Amino acid sequence: MLSLLLAFAAAPLDTPTVQVRVAPAQVWIEEGASQYLNFDFVVRNTGADTMDVTRIEVSVYDEAGGLQIRKLVNQNGPSPSVQTLAPMRSFAPGAEGLIFNPFFEFPREVRLARLKYDIELQPRGAESPASSVVSVTVEPRPYQPRTPLAMPVHGRVLVWDGHDFYSHHRRWDFAHPVLRENCITSNPGRYSYDFVPLGADDSLHTGDGTSHAQWHGWGAEVRAPAAGRVIAATGAEPDNGEFDISALCANELVMYGNYVVIDHGGGEMSVLAHLRQGSVTVRPGDDVRQGQAVARVGSSGSSLFPHLHYQLVTGVEHGAEGLPSYFPGIRVRRGSGWVAAPNGQTDTGDIIDARGPQ
Template sequence: MKSRLTTTKNLLCGIAVLISLTVSAQTGIKIEHKPEQPIKEKTGNQYSLNFDFIIQNNSADTLRLTRLEVRLLDKNNILLQQKFLDNNGTAPSINTIPENQWNGVSKSLLFNPFPEINSVTDKLEYTFTFNDKIEIKETIIPKEYIQNQDFILPLKKKFLVYDGHDFNSHHRRFNYEFPFISELGFSGNFMRYAYDFVVLNSENKQFSNKGEDNTEWFGFSNEVVAVSDGEIIAIETNQKDNKTFDVPSLKDNPLALYGNYVVIKHGNEVYSMYGHLKNQSSTHFKIGDKIKKGQLIGLIGTSGSSFFPHLHFEIRNSINHKAEGIPSYFSNYSLILGSVKQEVKKGTVNTGDIIQSK
């Protein structure tokens, strides 16, 4: 009898310890999302969600994310879709999240791995499961982005969307929680909806010969135009076309990444950024100048953090270290599909697209 009581007591103590550890770990986990108001960006016939989770372990326990589930609900709270990543199989899908373990007190960024949603999605319910037993829920209520300005494309030539802001794009995967980046002062993804545009010739080639010289690229020195009316609020034109920049200077000037640039304000918290412009190609402009849609504002160069001649373009809500990118919809262009031209009255462009401005 004593042995049975001892066993029962030990079992109850074990359960109590397990519950205590679970509660302790659960209360030690903090999950938030950025930006605070996630945006629904219309891409073709569906929508995309471009936001991040910041996961912080405030306990001494080692935590491993073993499952992440999302439930998509309509405005009547009816389930539309359910998706998940877990640790099942020989190559578990949860491992597509590179940082899924927290060894004691630590914090890391997780890019939302379920970006595509259908048009009637009103709410998303995420369930994070740690160590196969600790569940934390996070609800996301996205808001559809309404663009009040009419934008044209910033290039007049045929071009390749070399990199956009899809899930695999380097613009999308800017980790502002990475210590080196956060120490420079960044606390948001200013290029969350950015593009790199590369001009093509008639054969859809980007350069001649080996492309080792700037002048071998068909886009080098090509005209860059303003996407809409506005006012210049930031400008740099003295940087050389040598693909370098002073990294520490980002602490004082977060725009230094782009070498030569022009930033135009189009409305409240709506700024267009044109980066990696050619040296001295915007010298006739200054802060405060009024700009018209389609006006020449600079030439394509290789200044700043640029591997080759291209235009970096983005719409953002400010020019400081807290800046967040916002979507951009363009009017009247053609999507080139081989010998077929698909006319677009208004829409987004995507990584890999070949586009012809009108």
């Protein structure tokens, strides 16, 4: 849940010219070693001036209204922290764009009952610019999948890119003109992973990696992370790292090349993507069990090299959103050994010991 309030500092503008909303509307708490908030501010400038973000401040409150923690980015110092928002901190007249929430991680002990974000903006070029502050209140909720999940690839696996603040999955700017023109209106991959099976020496591949066959994960079995019914599957696309962007309006899944989508019920679906051409063994309407092999790792669609893209989503239609997913039982490398991943949560850079259901 969220609310939006516009308030103005001294010398306010006559009418509100900046509107802010949160996407997705329901903000989830992903729980692992810390608590993570993965959402975006959608900013719309309806005024005649370019507006620059000069400060974002968050105040976190517990259920009783007590202040837990406060953080901010602003213009202080020779290299101000607000510049880390660039280029998503300036909004031209009539423009709409995203600010990725810069306060995305909190200790597990902090009570995230209510978060009040104050976003300060200033019109550019005025001699004595009047700043305006847009306040947005977010009430996040913890998310635990209804469906117990297992890793869809087994063995030693690198999370090459997950959904941390710097990953390309997280930084999916659905307000970008090119994506807007091709019917993209949300980020179903905001909690996704690129899983890369590793060799015995933790290498990604042999040789220079220019051949798919040199990658240790090429052709590895891809397994259903949970039981369900296949609602979409295709396996004829070549493993050439390409897709037809003009087809996105008809089917947002085309960027994934070959894929299998499993409906687990309860509003949760798994997308297994970039699968090897000719390896998909299931069809829409098939019922699958957890751990059942459904395809092999490939490099079809928008893929740089052989890997498995996985995401848990609310649906596969335009406007669907991603959901936090956890893999109980996985171990991650820490120091010279392995430790259980807190809550089965993993993210970018983790090396995982991924075994199937015991």
